Amino acid sequence: MAADRATPALQLRGVKKFFGSVSALEDVALDAYAGEVHAIVGDNGAGKSTTIKIITGIHSADEGDVMVQGERMASRRSAADAHEHGVSVVYQDLALVECLDIAHNMALGNLPRKYGVILDRRKMEREAAVVLKELKVRVGNVRTPVGLLSGGQRQVVAIARAVRMDKPIILLDEPTAALGVQETAHVGEIIDELKAAGKAVICVTHDLDFAFKHADKVTVLRLGRSVGTRTVADVSRDEVVGLITGAIPGDTRTAEVA
Amino acid sequence: MTTLLSRRTRRGPSPEQKEPVTVEEGTSAAEWVRRVMSRQETTLAIVVVVVGVLAAMKSDLFLDSDNLLEILRSSVIYFVMGCGAGLLIIGGGLDFAAGAIFTLSALMASKMLVSSVPWPIAILGGLALAALVGAINHVVITYWHVPPIIATLGMFYMLTGVDNLVTGGNDVIGLPQVVQDIGQGSILGVPNIVLIAIVVGLWFWVLLERTRFGVNVRALGGNRAAAVANGVRATRVDLALYVLSAVTAGLAGVIYSARVGSAQVTAGGSSTTLIVVTAVLIGGVSLLGGLGSIQGIAIGAVLLSLIDNALVLSNIPPQYNTIVVGAILVGAVAIDHLRRERIFRKR
Ligand SMILES: Nc1ncnc2c1ncn2[C@@H]1O[C@H](COP(=O)(O)OP(=O)(O)O)[C@@H](O)[C@H]1O
Ligand SMILES: [Mg+2]
Numbered sequence: 001m002a003a004d005r006a007t008p009a010l011q012l013r014g015v016k017k018f019f020g021s022v023s024a025l026e027d028v029a030l031d032a033y034a035g036e037v038h039a040i041v042g043d044n045g046a047g048k049s050t051t052i053k054i055i056t057g058i059h060s061a062d063e064g065d066v067m068v069q070g071e072r073m074a075s076r077r078s079a080a081d082a083h084e085h086g087v088s089v090v091y092q093d094l095a096l097v098e099c100l101d102i103a104h105n106m107a108l109g110n111l112p113r114k115y116g117v118i119l120d121r122r123k124m125e126r127e128a129a130v131v132l133k134e135l136k137v138r139v140g141n142v143r144t145p146v147g148l149l150s151g152g153q154r155q156v157v158a159i160a161r162a163v164r165m166d167k168p169i170i171l172l173d174e175p176t177a178a179l180g181v182q183e184t185a186h187v188g189e190i191i192d193e194l195k196a197a198g199k200a201v202i203c204v205t206h207d208l209d210f211a212f213k214h215a216d217k218v219t220v221l222r223l224g225r226s227v228g229t230r231t232v233a234d235v236s237r238d239e240v241v242g243l244i245t246g247a248i249p250g251d252t253r254t255a256e257v258a
Numbered sequence: 259m260t261t262l263l264s265r266r267t268r269r270g271p272s273p274e275q276k277e278p279v280t281v282e283e284g285t286s287a288a289e290w291v292r293r294v295m296s297r298q299e300t301t302l303a304i305v306v307v308v309v310g311v312l313a314a315m316k317s318d319l320f321l322d323s324d325n326l327l328e329i330l331r332s333s334v335i336y337f338v339m340g341c342g343a344g345l346l347i348i349g350g351g352l353d354f355a356a357g358a359i360f361t362l363s364a365l366m367a368s369k370m371l372v373s374s375v376p377w378p379i380a381i382l383g384g385l386a387l388a389a390l391v392g393a394i395n396h397v398v399i400t401y402w403h404v405p406p407i408i409a410t411l412g413m414f415y416m417l418t419g420v421d422n423l424v425t426g427g428n429d430v431i432g433l434p435q436v437v438q439d440i441g442q443g444s445i446l447g448v449p450n451i452v453l454i455a456i457v458v459g460l461w462f463w464v465l466l467e468r469t470r471f472g473v474n475v476r477a478l479g480g481n482r483a484a485a486v487a488n489g490v491r492a493t494r495v496d497l498a499l500y501v502l503s504a505v506t507a508g509l510a511g512v513i514y515s516a517r518v519g520s521a522q523v524t525a526g527g528s529s530t531t532l533i534v535v536t537a538v539l540i541g542g543v544s545l546l547g548g549l550g551s552i553q554g555i556a557i558g559a560v561l562l563s564l565i566d567n568a569l570v571l572s573n574i575p576p577q578y579n580t581i582v583v584g585a586i587l588v589g590a591v592a593i594d595h596l597r598r599e600r601i602f603r604k605r
Contacts, residue, residue, distance in 0.1 A: 099480035109489025
């Protein structure tokens, strides 16, 4: 990828996070570039979701830096600020508001207005319908409350939401965990398209097949540390599995492509 | 395939996008009927009509236009307070201080009025004091992490004491004629205070249904964590909600004083707090947040006032009033639960 030499779209250095006395992240580093899909893999509790939440500002890091397009982010900031800095995200656990319909959920945090104050529902619904159509998502009426959708449908609506925001950096936390085979393939296609559109896509996943199929780089988290980043084309599955389980010791300097 | 985002980033239609994207509204008549009938407002409107028909059968006075106007007039207080209180509940909060704020604002405005302060300033003074109390509630809840029910209940007790202290327990009487004219007069046969309630109701309807703020309120009440994660600025919205709840309580207190010509220390209080929350819940606002409408709150307010009136006209002893209201409240919340179960299936 030619983007390698450019400034990383997203950079983490020495990120640490404690929840009370529990150390969730010990030392996480990451470089993600525009036009690349960067997978983050690791066992349950390795700190993948916490890393995502630190990037978006839901949690603040106790130590370390988060840099977006080379600019260092304040450690205390709200989720609303992340949008402004060009980051959109699909969370694993807190994605959508059940009592609002699909169109409202897709625009939440960035609702279109007309005459300065009035909500532009027509535009909101049209935009939602356009994005869903482009992503070939079939969830029926955009006025359907999200509470009525299945887990898989909610997941694609959440992804469509992030796509609609059209930000240069997209974070996806286990986007395929709730999905069947066909839906997973569909999400893979969407990720490929995002990459082709020049986005920096960071995708947490459990599914190594998925990571090997769609990612350019993979970073392994183990017990709150990033133990290695590899170029997918050059790494074997066994090596990644070894890093995840600890059978292969991690790199001393993390986040550098070996 | 690869044009997905660039196409949308570039504004304006592109050739492939000629084919219109439909929002797929349910347009058939059957669909419309199904939607309307599934709303709590519809159930309530039917209850209102049934109670009305029963009352009309029991008493010839009921359908008298003066009586019908009186029902509307006495529902104004519940409704105006209910707009702010209901919006707050939709947003996931609760305000038990409302009844004491009602009294506080009425006393403040009336004290200023009898000291010859011009009436618009006196009223604004009463409402500003209410707004301050709402802001304090917000601070205690947000920054001291006291649960809303406790914070506002504590505020209720403190304000009740203040209300009694500053007046020495005496009502403020003899409000200027101009204020009484506003409270008691009517335009083309419609009482002024009903017109005020309609304006307040429309304003709140627009706020809830047609602004970003309204969507953010529903989002916070429906799923706070998801709303915040998706960029809703919760603290700002909460502040506005507690202030609005307090201001409508204050406004209701001022309207009541203008209507009766004095500010009474015993008006408002815990019974007002409870009856307003009751009207709001009967009107289909969910105590769990997210769901509810201004139309529903209006019907809830009218229903309470209607029941009151119908029982009096039917010579049914007043004790039955609270029995009926309590039963309706429990029934309404049970229906709300069924509705939520239907809307929000487990994944
Ligand atoms: N809000 C929280 N409070 C306390 N501990 C947390 C919180 N969130 C995550 N943790 C802990 O941090 C560690 C990493 O969790 P998480 O990032 O969710 O892991 P992953 O997504 O990789 O499965 C776990 O030990 C988890 O229990
Ligand atoms: Mg996780």
